[in-house]
Amino acid sequence: MGRPATCRISIFICLLLALPTLATANEPNHPTIPSLATLLADLDSGARSLDDLRALGLSVFATPFNVADGMGDGPYDPAEADRLAFGHRPTLQGNGLSLRVNGLDAQSCNECHTIVSNNSRLPTLGIGGVGGVVQNAIIVSSLIDVGDSSDDRVQFRGGHEPELPLVEDGVADFNGRYANPPFLFGGGGVELLAKEMTADLQYFLKEARNAPVGTEIHLDTHGVSFGSLTSLGQGKVDLTKVEGIGPIDRASVPAEEVLVVRPFGRKGENFSMRDFDRGAMQFHFGIQPDEVVGEEQDEDGDGLAGEVTVAEMSMLHIFDVTNPKPRIQALGDDGRKGKAVFREIGCNSCHRSVLKTRGKRVPLAFPEVAEDPWANVYLEIDLRKAGFRPTNQGGLRVPLFSDLKRHKMGPRLAETFERAEIPNDEFITARLWGIADTAPYLHDGRATTLFDAIELHGGEAQAARDAFLALPENERQYLLTFLGKLRTPRNPNQELVELVR
Ligand code: HEC
Numbered sequence: 001m002g003r004p005a006t007c008r009i010s011i012f013i014c015l016l017l018a019l020p021t022l023a024t025a026n027e028p029n030h031p032t033i034p035s036l037a038t039l040l041a042d043l044d045s046g047a048r049s050l051d052d053l054r055a056l057g058l059s060v061f062a063t064p065f066n067v068a069d070g071m072g073d074g075p076y077d078p079a080e081a082d083r084l085a086f087g088h089r090p091t092l093q094g095n096g097l098s099l100r101v102n103g104l105d106a107q108s109c110n111e112c113h114t115i116v117s118n119n120s121r122l123p124t125l126g127i128g129g130v131g132g133v134v135q136n137a138i139i140v141s142s143l144i145d146v147g148d149s150s151d152d153r154v155q156f157r158g159g160h161e162p163e164l165p166l167v168e169d170g171v172a173d174f175n176g177r178y179a180n181p182p183f184l185f186g187g188g189g190v191e192l193l194a195k196e197m198t199a200d201l202q203y204f205l206k207e208a209r210n211a212p213v214g215t216e217i218h219l220d221t222h223g224v225s226f227g228s229l230t231s232l233g234q235g236k237v238d239l240t241k242v243e244g245i246g247p248i249d250r251a252s253v254p255a256e257e258v259l260v261v262r263p264f265g266r267k268g269e270n271f272s273m274r275d276f277d278r279g280a281m282q283f284h285f286g287i288q289p290d291e292v293v294g295e296e297q298d299e300d301g302d303g304l305a306g307e308v309t310v311a312e313m314s315m316l317h318i319f320d321v322t323n324p325k326p327r328i329q330a331l332g333d334d335g336r337k338g339k340a341v342f343r344e345i346g347c348n349s350c351h352r353s354v355l356k357t358r359g360k361r362v363p364l365a366f367p368e369v370a371e372d373p374w375a376n377v378y379l380e381i382d383l384r385k386a387g388f389r390p391t392n393q394g395g396l397r398v399p400l401f402s403d404l405k406r407h408k409m410g411p412r413l414a415e416t417f418e419r420a421e422i423p424n425d426e427f428i429t430a431r432l433w434g435i436a437d438t439a440p441y442l443h444d445g446r447a448t449t450l451f452d453a454i455e456l457h458g459g460e461a462q463a464a465r466d467a468f469l470a471l472p473e474n475e476r477q478y479l480l481t482f483l484g485k486l487r488t489p490r491n492p493n494q495e496l497v498e499l500v501r
């Protein structure tokens with residue numbers, strides 16, 4: 001990580017030149033690792049185990065980066081058209097390194113993904129967990145009206161776009177996104193499901209492109225319906241009946257891009273964990289992955305190139321997808337009754353208890369192609385390794401309690417974000433596995449109890465929410481008892497800790 005310009009004279013002279021400053025120079029916290037090809041060859045030959053590679057990934061995830069690792073954007077650039085974009089973001093008092101609002105908010109990934117259980121008076125901390133509200137990300141925010149002013153927009157200058165009406169009403173008007181960190185547990189199963197679903201949707205698209213005008217093709221995959229496509233003839237398709245995926249403006253991108261299942265992020269924006277990680281590196285740390293800016297490129301002008309290499313991002317991806325699966329405790333009588341209530345009142349229509357994969361191995365690719373998950377695969381990992389149980393049909397059971405679709409959740413949950421590419425009232429169905437341990441709830445952590453999380457459901461979930469509130473007290477309790485059995489994994493990733501040290 002973070003290579004300054006190479007010293008081309010002899011190593012000896014270099015050392016001599018460096019000696020007087022060595023004691024005080026900034027050193028990267030992160031060690032340099034071999035290339036992806038070398039690491040994969042080591043895995044093949046047995047010189048390194050999969051756990052060794054996972055440990056390298058954990059080290060990327062947990063190392064507190066510093067300036068010598070590439071932490072921070074480059075110098076503020078007044079010519080930058082979009083002041084909120086990565087690379088030259090304004091910083092507090094021009095410190096060049098941190099802001100907290102709109103990223104530049106932490107030194108390591110694990111700083112935010114730390115809580116393994118909030119289900120006891122002493123929370124359990126660990127690797128890859130959720131975050132509390134203090135770890136929320138404040139995303140692309142151009143306005144936070146902390147003082148609830150009535151109309152002081154004159155104070156906001158060019159670069160801001162606060163078109164929100166400012167009214168004195170106890171609401172701190174906000175133009176941006178506020179998101180609470182989910183955990184990484186079971187992420188491999190989610191990624192494999194999404195990739196298989198995407199492959200199916202792309203197949204349906206090809207069919208629709210070749211079908212006679214007016215043919216309707218249903219987008220059913222893995223037991224989930226993503227609506228339908230209608231053929232318009234001559235290779236064209238009508239996307240208006242596609243459900244739960246794609247940007248607001250479907251006409252703005254090719255149909256292939258719309259028909260990609262993106263399970264990661266609260267809004268369902270990222271097709272793989274690596275896809276998420278690329279943005280996370282830039283957003284949180286101002287660290288620029290080679291695979292985004294190009295090898296040896298110092299795009300943000302902070303004096304460092306190679307801030308995070310393809311090999312490092314690949315190891316991080318291996319760590320991501322091998323995070324252990326959440327567990328379900330024995331339900332007991334009340335829990336079983338609760339599971340039945342959960343089904344009866346329609347929670348299960350979105351929070352699908354189990355989805356099954358066709359295969360067992362999640363493909364990891366570089367470079368990744370969203371629409372073609374099996375292109376450029378460098379490694380496939382059998383997810384029984386992460387605790388997933390096989391089906392009789394050669395796949396895996398993923399007990400995620402989600403359909404991996406977005407749904408309209410009503411005005412009470414809607415965000416106020418003018419640059420939204422996904423409607424402000426839509427969120428991906430939260431996966432409920434592990435839910436007993438992961439308070440606070442909902443996309444921004446606004447609910448501190450499961451009851452409140454359910455009560456805040458609206459929109460497409462209004463009927464299920466109303467049915468929940470109308471339940472007799474004991475049945476409501478059964479349902480909460482059932483949710484209380486959905487636990488995070490025990491001691492996640494602890495087996496890697498010794499390998500990192
Ligand atoms: C400041 C806190 C913070 C830091 C630091 C952070 N994250 Fe996150 N993480 C979040 C939040 C908030 C979300 C949800 C974002 C959203 O919904 O758009 C998230 C979501 C994720 C997800 C998607 C999980 C899912 O199931 O949807 C992954 C994967 C992830 N983070 C990995 C990382 C990695 C890797 C790093 C380091 C490069 C990192 N995070 C650093 C707060 C953080």
Ligand code: HEC
Nearest residue numbers: 347350407427428429430441442443453460461464465468
């Ligand atoms: C129409 C689809 C839909 C239905 C029906 C539905 N939910 Fe949800 N649920 C969601 C979505 C989407 C979210 C995420 C909302 C957000 O991020 O703010 C969510 C979030 C949750 C959460 C919080 C999860 C977390 O990690 O923060 C809980 C708990 C929950 N739902 C339980 C239920 C229960 C119980 C029912 C039945 C009464 C139910 N849901 C019915 C779509 C649905």
